[in-house]
Amino acid sequence: MAMRFLLFAQVKDAVGAAGLDLQISGSPDAAELWRTLIAAEPKLAAFQSSTRLARNGEYADAKTIFSDNDEVALIPPVSGG
Amino acid sequence: MKIEIQITSAPITAPKLTEEFSGSAGAVAEFSGNVRDLENGQKISALEYDAYSPMAENQMRQILESLAEKHPCLVVRVIHRIGVIPVGETAIYVGIIGKHRGEAFALLAEFMNRLKQDVPIWKIGARLCAEHQPQHSKNLQGSSNILRAAAGSSTTAALSSLDEAITTISAHCQPLPGVRVNFSEAAGRVLSETVCATEDFPACERSTRDGFAILRDDISETFSIMDTLHAADWKPRQLKLGEAVRVATGASLPCENLRVVMQENVERTGDSIEIVRRDESLNIRQRGEEMRVGTMVLATGAKLNAGALALLATIGHTQPLVNPKLRVLHLTTGDEIISPDQKPQPGQIRDSNSILIRTLLEQFQCDVIQKHLPEDFDEAKRTIETFNLQPSTFNLLLVSGGASVGDKDFTHPLLEWLGFEIIFNRVNIRPGAPLIFGVAGPRVAFGLPGNPLSHFVVFHFAVATALALLSGGTAPKFLRGKLASKLDDASCPRETLWPAQAEGGALQPLPWASSGDVTCLAMTNTLLRVPANCASLAAGAEIDFLPADF
Numbered sequence: 001m002a003m004r005f006l007l008f009a010q011v012k013d014a015v016g017a018a019g020l021d022l023q024i025s026g027s028p029d030a031a032e033l034w035r036t037l038i039a040a041e042p043k044l045a046a047f048q049s050s051t052r053l054a055r056n057g058e059y060a061d062a063k064t065i066f067s068d069n070d071e072v073a074l075i076p077p078v079s080g081g
Numbered sequence: 082m083k084i085e086i087q088i089t090s091a092p093i094t095a096p097k098l099t100e101e102f103s104g105s106a107g108a109v110a111e112f113s114g115n116v117r118d119l120e121n122g123q124k125i126s127a128l129e130y131d132a133y134s135p136m137a138e139n140q141m142r143q144i145l146e147s148l149a150e151k152h153p154c155l156v157v158r159v160i161h162r163i164g165v166i167p168v169g170e171t172a173i174y175v176g177i178i179g180k181h182r183g184e185a186f187a188l189l190a191e192f193m194n195r196l197k198q199d200v201p202i203w204k205i206g207a208r209l210c211a212e213h214q215p216q217h218s219k220n221l222q223g224s225s226n227i228l229r230a231a232a233g234s235s236t237t238a239a240l241s242s243l244d245e246a247i248t249t250i251s252a253h254c255q256p257l258p259g260v261r262v263n264f265s266e267a268a269g270r271v272l273s274e275t276v277c278a279t280e281d282f283p284a285c286e287r288s289t290r291d292g293f294a295i296l297r298d299d300i301s302e303t304f305s306i307m308d309t310l311h312a313a314d315w316k317p318r319q320l321k322l323g324e325a326v327r328v329a330t331g332a333s334l335p336c337e338n339l340r341v342v343m344q345e346n347v348e349r350t351g352d353s354i355e356i357v358r359r360d361e362s363l364n365i366r367q368r369g370e371e372m373r374v375g376t377m378v379l380a381t382g383a384k385l386n387a388g389a390l391a392l393l394a395t396i397g398h399t400q401p402l403v404n405p406k407l408r409v410l411h412l413t414t415g416d417e418i419i420s421p422d423q424k425p426q427p428g429q430i431r432d433s434n435s436i437l438i439r440t441l442l443e444q445f446q447c448d449v450i451q452k453h454l455p456e457d458f459d460e461a462k463r464t465i466e467t468f469n470l471q472p473s474t475f476n477l478l479l480v481s482g483g484a485s486v487g488d489k490d491f492t493h494p495l496l497e498w499l500g501f502e503i504i505f506n507r508v509n510i511r512p513g514a515p516l517i518f519g520v521a522g523p524r525v526a527f528g529l530p531g532n533p534l535s536h537f538v539v540f541h542f543a544v545a546t547a548l549a550l551l552s553g554g555t556a557p558k559f560l561r562g563k564l565a566s567k568l569d570d571a572s573c574p575r576e577t578l579w580p581a582q583a584e585g586g587a588l589q590p591l592p593w594a595s596s597g598d599v600t601c602l603a604m605t606n607t608l609l610r611v612p613a614n615c616a617s618l619a620a621g622a623e624i625d626f627l628p629a630d631f
Binding site for chain 2: 006008009010013054057058059073075076078079080081
């Protein structure tokens, strides 16, 4: 199944796109999603330690399980206000 | 607690909390977070924000709901602006109505802290500040002007728009400290100080007519002529009723409270006159009418043209502080280039860029050194060392040719070898796209694309901007005018600076075939700014243009 990832700020600039569509199998957790992301776009490795994943508008944690209907976003350190 | 959250790209204009809590609301706390003019130590004119809006709203709401348990309030309104936000304008507004100030302040402070940790909103770029913003920076909303602050970004932006290139150049060109020169050598220089009048001008009342000075309220019919005053005379005397003094235009009046009756309005008989027509005008230039002592007459940045120098002479300011003459090193490259007084062999061309650049630079009062470099990079470096062309002794370095990416195009490595950091190496414009811009401290360098028309175009929007700003003046501005005839373009995906002739207020586009077109260049005194992807423009269409007539 294909999953859509939304990219913002530094991550968006590094990849050069606002979104990525990647093939995902099963019910991955955050660690598995990162492996898939970095395999497809090696530049993302540099952002893994500072970037959080969000699932449907909520920050994900290590136990979060993702499915193909989710909207997944990569949230680099924020700087609003 | 009522919560209102808005993420918008529209300006935030003084939102007012107008809720009906007048009885119970003891505190209204409002906070506006504004864009400051410094970001990471650099002067900026705007910031650009982006947001993952649905999640950002969701996060803000959750934060506020959890904080409301600790600090219960009545109403919270949050507005976060995104997109390009100019300095001084509000990026975030938070308004809170509470029963007491304690909860309102606590909620406000904690919310702002949490926002900066968890709400997915980002500053994604800063617009560097040009001290003298070009006039056409009006399209502030265009994100193309924003210098992206990408993580781990290289300093070399691959492709700049015209606006972005001008803004970037402006940000790196600071005025040099002024020097005092005799005003007779100051023509064309830029003033580095504010000049004020040191005395009233005129220093006394003067007549603006040939005629007769009488007391202002004297209604006598005939007057005795007591004296005659010429322009250079200074003969104070108190006039009495029935007395007149013959005065010439420009003559200093003998006392105050006079009027001058034009000689056409009197009939003279010997030493007396009779006024035959009276009018209201005093025909007097008052003391200090043009300038009072202490008033500023010329501001920093004023170009000392003929009129300004006449003004300096008038007030006796003969040693003005002006910009120093800029020292420019112009290096030309290319083995196919021969001197204009030689006959070219097949494959050779005469050097037209040297005289072109020298002539353009002389309009800016620059001291120019020109040197031709061999095409081999190592030999070129040796030439620079041999002739001791220390770039640190020049304010501006220009390198002609070699700006593309061919084997022999060594401008980029040459500039780096000379200690310049490359800021951009291409501009999305024609002609003149392969323009390189580098900086080394207060010094700037340009790698100019090889042919004369590209040189001309790049000089007027890029080099002239740097020269003007290093001199403390204002950058050349695009003006608005009308096309004299239809302009047919081949719908270029890049913006074009199109050669044209301005005559009698209308702009006549000139035909040009390639960026090497010098016959067209000889007639060009204006560059038209033709938008990208513009197939044609009708006669009479309005268009931005850059004067290029020096």
